Amino acid sequence: MTDRPTSPWPLSLPSLSVWPTGQRDLLAQLRDAGCVPGTETDTERIPPAVAAHAIATYTRPGDLVLDPDCGAGTVLTAALRVDRHALGLTARTRWWPLARANVTAAKTAGAWRDGSVLDAQPKILATVCAAGLIGRVGLVLTTLRTAELTSGPDFDPVESAITELATTLFYCEPLLRSGSHLIVVARPLRHSDGSLVDLTTRLVAAATSAGLALVERCIALTAGLRGSRLVIRASLTERRTAGPPTALTAHLEVLVFQRAHDVELAAEAAVGIPRPTQDEATSPIVNGGEYRGWRRAA
Template identity: 35%
Template structure:
């Protein structure tokens, strides 16, 4: 983590000051979405905090730039890009969420924002087919988040005499194996590497990719998704430049007031009672990559042996996409 004293940062110049902690949860998620988003999007299992998207967009782009989210869900990144004076394009696999994303873009239109925006329905692993040719080489920033453990998502329903029930914590149809969220960790990482590889062809030279990723616990074991995503980005030919922390809790006089879900708190309480000293996860890692310049791309092609890239914890189940293995 960076130890330099934070200074004002110029939009579009992420090298100015490497601020590593983003205070992105000073207001609750519902308050951040109030007035900008359709209530129909509440059921989405993993919505990015608007403040995280807005912070990344203002830090890594300038007004008029083009922002892409290849897995845009209900369109949070697109809406925040529009409100920041940027253009936006999103791709969403599930038609239900794509339609809500279009609705949310429409709300920005009703608020008087006229910047270009579009939502396409399709598989982000096939961006070359889903997106028109005009977007290739024109994107200034890619910002997205992969799907991950359903233990961190969901809504709570309490029924008299029936206890607490969890809902809206899964993506799409469970049997839809085309949805990355329904695959095991290994295939999820493989698919996400393909997505990052595809976005690299859309970025202008020197453009940025911002990925938010949260570690989660599976059967009490911590799954370090952020570390795996760094490997995915490297395999995709991107250059890692920063690793930041976006807080999911509110800063109050030097302390953090958590905004964790009922299920996270319940899990931690039960594990502590069983003797395991666990703590709530109160942040998302923000991983920033850069598209290589033409000179760097030539160097990569000549010098990098990707089979030698260390993959911490992945050899048992990480499958290199055919396009990278060739």
């Protein structure tokens, strides 16, 4: 039994932080969040408790929360319920009605901030249609989705999903407000031999190529805590899966990023390096290329 992924290259990661987000089972979380029936069919959704913890930790009331691949809309509901604006995108026809219904349900329950769901691909974020969002998003919160990608004899759903997500992160980076965060939530995946896929290294590499820097690595529990004991929640299908015996998963991987330029400025400030004035500033080189948002960040 192999439960430790092998990284192809050394990666220095921040210390782990554990979120106690599995105290209620997923169906109970959906009921507590006021999600509409059918939301549970989105098996790759971000659990409401995980979304709520991320939003409470990394945003303030009135901030805009963006999920560029929102599925059934659990992130949007969690944001609206705690006085944040919410914007979701999905080009998957089965999810748009559910996401929209969840936004409507939150508004009906008393949420008064703006909530919208666009039937669009994330690439719309790189067009003039999204120009008003540049530098205004308080949190991008999304997940790695693999279930609905096209298959084929040589098709690698994980690689395809990461490539698609890397492009989405590239579109989202200019939208982040200075000092705000982008969070990717990923559930553990396994190779055919039962070993875990090394998602962390590949997701960090994808984010780095989009001009982002890892600032926190967290574990969001999907198991309940009973004193010092974990109560694992798994479906009958997961428990009866044929093949080599593997440990049941009890968590989601949570990677927290900021714009690379913001991280560099914070590091310089910490050691007393003066920040250049607008007249003195020159376009910095970040990750081997010119940083696209240097003028608004300076």
